Amino acid sequence: MAVYMSASHSENAxxxxxxxxxxxxxEVSTGTTILAVEFDGGVVIxxxxxxxxxxxxxxRVTDKLxxxxxHIFCCRSGSAADTQAVAxxxxxxxxxxxxxxxxxxxxxxxxxxxxQMCYRYREELMAxxxxxxxxxxxxxxxxxxxxGGMIVRQPVSVGGSGSSYIYGFMDSNYKPGMTKExxxxxxxxxxxxxxxxxxxxxxxARLAAITEEGLERLVVLGNQLPKFSNA
Amino acid sequence: xALSNVVETPASGFNFENVSRNVAxxxxxxxxxxxAPKPMKTGTTIAGLVCKDGVVLGADTRATSGEVVADKMCAxxxxxxxxxxxxxxxxxxDTEKTTDLLSSNLTIFSMNSGRxxxxxxxxxxxxxxxxxxxxxxGASLILGGVDCTGNHLYTxxxxxxxxxxxxxxxxxxxxxxxxxxxxxxxxxxxLEEAKELVRDAIHSGIMSDLASGNNIDICVITKQGVxxxxxxxxxxxxxxxxxxxxxxxxxxxILTEKIVPLELEVVQETVQRMDxx
Numbered sequence: 001m002a003v004y005m006s007a008s009h010s011e012n013a014x015x016x017x018x019x020x021x022x023x024x025x026x027e028v029s030t031g032t033t034i035l036a037v038e039f040d041g042g043v044v045i046x047x048x049x050x051x052x053x054x055x056x057x058x059x060r061v062t063d064k065l066x067x068x069x070x071h072i073f074c075c076r077s078g079s080a081a082d083t084q085a086v087a088x089x090x091x092x093x094x095x096x097x098x099x100x101x102x103x104x105x106x107x108x109x110x111x112x113x114x115x116q117m118c119y120r121y122r123e124e125l126m127a128x129x130x131x132x133x134x135x136x137x138x139x140x141x142x143x144x145x146x147x148g149g150m151i152v153r154q155p156v157s158v159g160g161s162g163s164s165y166i167y168g169f170m171d172s173n174y175k176p177g178m179t180k181e182x183x184x185x186x187x188x189x190x191x192x193x194x195x196x197x198x199x200x201x202x203x204x205a206r207l208a209a210i211t212e213e214g215l216e217r218l219v220v221l222g223n224q225l226p227k228f229s230n231a
Numbered sequence: 232x233a234l235s236n237v238v239e240t241p242a243s244g245f246n247f248e249n250v251s252r253n254v255a256x257x258x259x260x261x262x263x264x265x266x267a268p269k270p271m272k273t274g275t276t277i278a279g280l281v282c283k284d285g286v287v288l289g290a291d292t293r294a295t296s297g298e299v300v301a302d303k304m305c306a307x308x309x310x311x312x313x314x315x316x317x318x319x320x321x322x323x324x325d326t327e328k329t330t331d332l333l334s335s336n337l338t339i340f341s342m343n344s345g346r347x348x349x350x351x352x353x354x355x356x357x358x359x360x361x362x363x364x365x366x367x368x369g370a371s372l373i374l375g376g377v378d379c380t381g382n383h384l385y386t387x388x389x390x391x392x393x394x395x396x397x398x399x400x401x402x403x404x405x406x407x408x409x410x411x412x413x414x415x416x417x418x419x420x421x422l423e424e425a426k427e428l429v430r431d432a433i434h435s436g437i438m439s440d441l442a443s444g445n446n447i448d449i450c451v452i453t454k455q456g457v458x459x460x461x462x463x464x465x466x467x468x469x470x471x472x473x474x475x476x477x478x479x480x481x482x483x484x485i486l487t488e489k490i491v492p493l494e495l496e497v498v499q500e501t502v503q504r505m506d507x508x
Contacts, residue, residue, distance in 0.1 A: 027366065028392045051394070056406070059394045080392035085362045124365075 027079055028053045029126075031200025032064060033162030034075035035190055036132040036142040037174070037183045038155045042211035043132040043140040044180065046187035047075050048162065048195050049203035060203045065217075069094050071210055072110045072133030077160035078147065079126040086117050086127055107133040111143035111151055119149025128159050134210050158190070162198035166190045180209055184218070192225040276404030276436025276443040277307060277318035279373045280416060281382045281397045282425035285453035286375035289429035290318050291404070291437050292462065293444040300444070306461065308450045312337050312348050313457065315376030316450050320402035321389060322369040329370045333357060350376040350383040354393055362391025371401045377452050404436025404443040411435045426451065430463060437466075 031052050036045040047064035050057055064076045066087045072094070076083035090113045098105045111131040118127055125147075132142045144150075144157040156174045158166055169190055178186065184207060191205040205220040277290040294302035309317050309330035317333070319326025333356055337348040354374055361368055372387045386394045386401060398416045400408035411432040420428070426449055433447045446462035 027390050028388045051392075053388075058388075059396060061396065062394065079390065081358075081362055081366075081388065081390035084358070084392055 028058055028081060029079055029200075031198075032077045032160035033158070033166070033191055033194035033198060033201040034064060034077050034128075034130055034160045035158040035163070035166075035170075035187055036075060036130045036144075036156070037178070037187060038132075038140045038142050039178055039180055039183045041140060042134045042180065042209060043142055044183040044187055044207065044209045045073055045075055045130070045132045046191050046205060046207045047160075048191060048201040049206055050201055051080055052200055057202075062203070063206060065206055065208050067091075067215075068110050068131070069098065069105055069133070071104060071135060071212075071214075072107055072131065073208060073210060074110075074114065075130040075132070075159065077128040077130075082125045083127045083129065086114065086125065086129070089117060090114055104135060106135045106137060107131065107141040107143065108138070108153075111141075111145060111153075114145045115149055115151040118145055118147075122147075122149050130157050130159050132210065134212055136212075140210070158194075160201065162194035162201035165197040166194045169193055180211070184209065188220055189226055191220075193228060195225070196228070274440075274442025275307060275320045275402035276400065276408050276433050276440060277320050277373055277402050278400040278405075278408045278412065278429055278432045278436075279318065279375045279384050279398065280412065280420075280425060280429060281375075281384050282422060283419040284382075284422050285377050285451060286382050286384055287422070287425045287429045288316055288318050288373065288375050288450040288452070289433045289463070290448050291433055291443040292446045292448060293442065294323055295442050303445045304462075306448070308448055308459065308461075310334060311353055311374070311376070312341070314347055314378055314452065315350060315353055315374065316452060316457065316459070317353075317375075318373040318401070320371045320373075320405075325368045325370040326372065329357065329360065329368060330372070332360070347378060349378045349380060350374065350385065351380075354385045354387060357387045358391050358393050360391075361387060361389060366390040373399050373401055375450075375452060377454055382452075400432060400436070402436070402443065404433075404440030407439035408432035408436040422451065422453075426463075434464075 029052055032048055032050065034047045036043055045065055049060060049062045051059040051062045066074050066076060068074050068087065068091050074087055076087060090110065093113050094105050094110050097109065110133065114129050114131055118125060118129065128147050129145045130142065131145060134140050141153060142155065142157050143153050144159060146159065155176060156170060158170055173186060187207055188205060195201045204222055205225060207218040207220065209216045274295045275291055279286060279288040288308055290307035292303065292305050292307065293300055294305035307318055309319060311317050311330060311334045317330050319330060333353060336356060337353060340348055357372060357374065361370065366389050369389050371389055374387065375384045384397065384399060386399050397418060398412045400412060412428065415428050429449060430447055437443045445466045447464045448461045449463035451458040
């Protein structure tokens, strides 16, 4: 059974001589752009809204910002099925842990739960996750758990296929000590740039700001995104 | 009572013993210029949308096995519970069995808890199962239903990913159907308008996709109940089959007739009694 399981995806129930086109049996992927920024008092997270199967857009209004707990969110990139399953599992574990402790969980705990699962099943999973949130001990925090299961805390982090196009923008435009509005503006611009260049990112830009008070969600429609060129 | 199970209980999980046998058989068959039989797939067009009063699901009725139409009146809208139906695309056996299993589990749940199952519960059970089998179950499902929290429409992919959207199309004809839906969908549509839109979407899939065809089934789920209209529209391309192939004497003309009498002698006669008790 193990031998068969490790065969490539083309060896499953479908074969190439059918009327079903190639994209119909590709795995659903959130080939994507996700990012998260810390500021004093919370975090701002953002993602595009495109889910693809091969070159077909299966869902153009996906919500990749998934709540894990009241003040902790995760941004999902990679395989849609894998990330949904891991996020569900961590939500359960974190909820249980929080009830046991009788206090809100730490962002670091959530991030480590993700890391444990992503590292243990690193061969089977295709998941790049950014965990961000606010807790009482350390305020706003962003932890990135890329494919393979590493964990590292960063003040600003980008992920997904569209992230390659905005490393330069991020490095030159991020300044420590930004306010929430500046962070939202930074994220909107970064997402717009990535969505412009990356074919697997697009749709609407979804943003969220998590602070001690709670959660604030924003959607920037495709035609309202900032434009950087006349083309 | 089920004596066939007394001998040995089947091991859990997938059994891949037949894979090596199939590979060997394939080698033998291909050498003799015959093709191995292909699994029956519902290469299909299915669609669903949420309207003001409920959920409307639609599907074509063609099931293909390679290039042959295996079933012209296949039922692709499966019953899950009194308030939920599920359209299935992909391998026919997988969609049938997955939805059957879901339906059984939800019935047991209803009996145990005394509640009507909610659509999110069905979706979670499906997602659990399909993710566990890592894409080996080729079932793309559109689950629609009405429960105490509202009207819902979800899609579950073969690898276990879910999407919750107001309108959907799946299957090999989904691009054509989605074009129609994208053009004319509005939130909170009236029921009749919604039924027409779903019919048009499936029709577009049938016209543009070889693996979809024949009739259109529509299933309307509302708070009041379910209206499963099968077929909502029959295909205009029907063949007239005679079905009786007895020809009257004289259809073939007799050119010559020659009668040769056979002389038979009775050599021995025995009588055997039959017991008709």
